[in-house]
Amino acid sequence: MKYKRPRSARACKVCHARKVRCDAMIRIPCTNCVTFRCDCSFPETTKKRGKKQKIIPHINRINTLNDPKSSKSKKTDSTNNTSSFSNITNTTTTTNTTTSTISTKTNANNKHSITNKNDSNDPPNQTISTSTSTTSNSTAPTTDNIIQNKNPSIEIPIKSLDNKTTSTNKTSTTNKTSTNTKKNDLFINSENIDTVELEILKLRGAFLLPTKALTLDIIKAYFDHIHQVTPVINESWFMARFNDPKNPPSLLLLQSMLLAGSRVCTNDLLKDSQGKNDLASSTFFQRAKALYESNYEKDPLAIVQSLILFGWYWEGPDDVTSNAFYWNRIAITVAQGFGFQRSVSDSNMSLSEKKCWKIIWWYLFIRDRALSLVFGRPYCIDLVDCDVKMLTVDDFDDTDPGLGLEPIRQVEKSKAIFFIKYSTLYMILGLIMKEIFSVKAEQRNDKAEKIGSFDRLLTQWIKDLPAELHYTRMRYNLLGALLYINYFTVVCLLHRSSFLRRQSKNKLYKKRNNRIDINENIAFYSAIQLTQIVEDIIKHNDLGHANGFILYSIFYACIIFVYHIDSKNDQIKEIANLYFKKCYSFVEQCTKTWELAKILLKIFEAVKRNALLRKKI
Template sequence: MSFRRQRASRACETCHARKVRCDAASLGVPCTNCVAFQIDCRIPTPKRKKVQNPGGQTNKDSDSDRDGFEDRQPQPASGTSVNVYDRAPTISHSTEGTPSASKTEAQTRQEEVDSSTYLNLVMKPKFTRAPITEAGRVAFLGESSNLTLLVHDRQGFSDVVHYPLPENIRGSRARLTELDNVEIDILHQRGAFLLPPRSLCDELIDAYFNWVHPIVPVINRTRFMRQYRDSKNPPSLLLLQAVLLAGSRVCTNAQLMDANGSTTPAALTFYKRAKALYDANYEDDRVTIVQSLLLLGWYWEGPEDVTKNVFYWSRVATIVAQGSGMHRSVEQSQLSKSDKRLWKRIWWTLFTRDRSVAVALGRPIHINLDDSDVEMLTEDDFIEDESDRASQFQPNPVHVHFFLHDMALADWLQNCPKTVYWEMPRHHFCGSSYAG
């Protein structure tokens, strides 16, 4: 069954107290802000006498499309609570529950494109040496792939495994036009299109690059900040929400804290927004997806949860990365120099996270270096200079050396889970732990 939201004629108490935009009047109760923080949405009782505001203006940030973020977790206010989710939905069998067997025109057209795309692609001359202008849209063909055999048969042997993804199967950077109304409504309900006020957003991003980025250097900071400052070419919304999530964990701005001084409610909001975008396949740039998945691990509900923690998200990120061929050397590929460096940093970040998480949580390791031929990182791999412009942010030597040593430590740690699980008797391990 479906629920219809009760529409309100004014802002709820929480949004009114925080002086943020409330969509209860347009979307109904509960508003998006209250849903995001999982609190009751209360509409204040109208007084007998109302004072008309002559100006009729509401406070807005200079960048209006960044309004609507809850400054901190609102405290429950007095008044009558309105909650449309008090009653569980009825689950029933009906013909409406049967999936549609018909294809849309877009699906039919896409199938026709997919069936001939790669076959036509490998027939093109100089296919293996075509420049890769978009690092997030790369086709990876392993040596045992049937398509690899066709490429070698047609064009001779090649040590290249990364190819430019064909134009006709590359979606737009933001797939909003491909989502149906239900998916778009879900994203709106989750507040996925909402960002904090510009000043708070700036502070969160600064906190991320100061404290999180040195540990997981998976973003080209120069490129990200250039897009962030360009309203006509902004960064991926998925990646931005993920950066805000990680940044909220290390940012000390009081606007992000609840009554206990915790930023967990704010982090949960960013997590839900980023995850909603990921679940909707909003982003199709594979590098961006890997970057975002890694950062989703900065939210963790608790030790009993196994699907919303760093172990889960780092594994998912690794799977996507391997599907794109990040575990293979890109030195012979046609990626740009800056993208080659970024790919290497992403792969070795995945490796360090894999080993550190396995040891810290007592879990199995995931990445087998026998499957990888990516060269070890060097100090030069942290340079973000591009062919036509120098980097605005030069590598911090302390951060570079830290990560290089962290990578070496992770390589040494890879045998720890194996030794503890299989080679060391349980009583010996426990005894040695207490003996220390």
């Protein structure tokens, strides 16, 4: 039986403005106001002719509780007037905690600030006030204003399961001042958004960020682990903007990087009571998503980069609008709208921006092929409509003399070649999907020839790999392991198509002989190699640093083992059972990183118990 959240006959001002459910008739303050630390009050009721106001006594009681002139309200206000919307601190264990005001005091040095005029009967009027100081300017916010590094009590607000807002910081909450509120006001750029949207973004916490030390830790984790497989951001350019007080990076991009980086960062401040980073990642995702949906960011490059990084968050196994496939399709649509599929070599862009556009387009191409294969959907990027040239090693060099950028770390040729070979492998995969697995390909009779030609392409691809990317179990390297996992997955996919049991016209399966043909042998051997590489990745604690495609690789290897698990050959049957159990244990460990692994785990359990189900695969 599904749980239904209790609904209120009337909503408070905050919930009514956000158009969300309110439970203020059950508890004061309501759950949403406790979460976002807002004043929970009701608008003044108006009597309607011919109808009795049955809830007026209750509303009056609520207004009395929220009246600042009342004795109880005075006691609570005296202890909470120093807190503001930007201060996220530890809350008490009860749900009837006193709420904090979202208003900020006007400062002569701040251009934008929010003031609330509270009255005992009227709702607070939130307005944007402009300072008359001539020293302030309308430029982008400074990095020091973005990162609240001078107040250690400000940390990542994490929404716990009991709908309380808790902070990952363990410091005392006695150092609450209004200075951080004034700094956040400088961060807000009201030129790109109207007043109502600005207030909604504040309520959703879109302008809140962790301390500078924690932010730098997350960014470092991002460039150390995610950037090598998702090189869509110029590290030298970003860090130059990050350290520039007058020209900081995009807030949307920063929140998206914090989302992706929190998936691989091991800082204890990001972990919840279960030792996971899911709550922190969810917080960053909600903030970045709020900025994107409000059209806060106008830079095409920052928008596409952020949409790509949205793919590192997945709310749950059954989500359709918050998974990697959805956000990648949105990123491709937006990128094509901005013209990323066309070459910008002759444009007036800076050198670093040209390189970034080129890398982003080929990354979108890779993800389009990979996610289409995983979700069983047709891909949407056709290289016929694209004139972007293939990547080179120089494209990964962050140096830009025109902008005065010097590379933070020297370009590793192996990492550049890794991404280039990654792209060419998925070009082959796209051809296989089109010629072997498309709807029209089912009617062709030349699949055997097609499989042979693609097999020769894959063999040549693996031979052309440089020595530093060759993988052996005696010499472990993550980039080589990822390339070989993708290679063996494509090989399994290609050769499995030739020995699948197909239904004849009378809908009966053709009988198989006891001899394993060459295609079965290649697929079985590739599945074993793939499983061994995944085992090495887990031993070296690099499972969280790999992309989610590794789940599909394990799943496909499991299908090959299931096909041979009931073989009449005892030796093959024993090997298939052994590696099937290994794949099952790998998926169990993947559930700590990816929610999708829980679905695969249920499938594996069903296949393991049901022999009839194994015959249908």
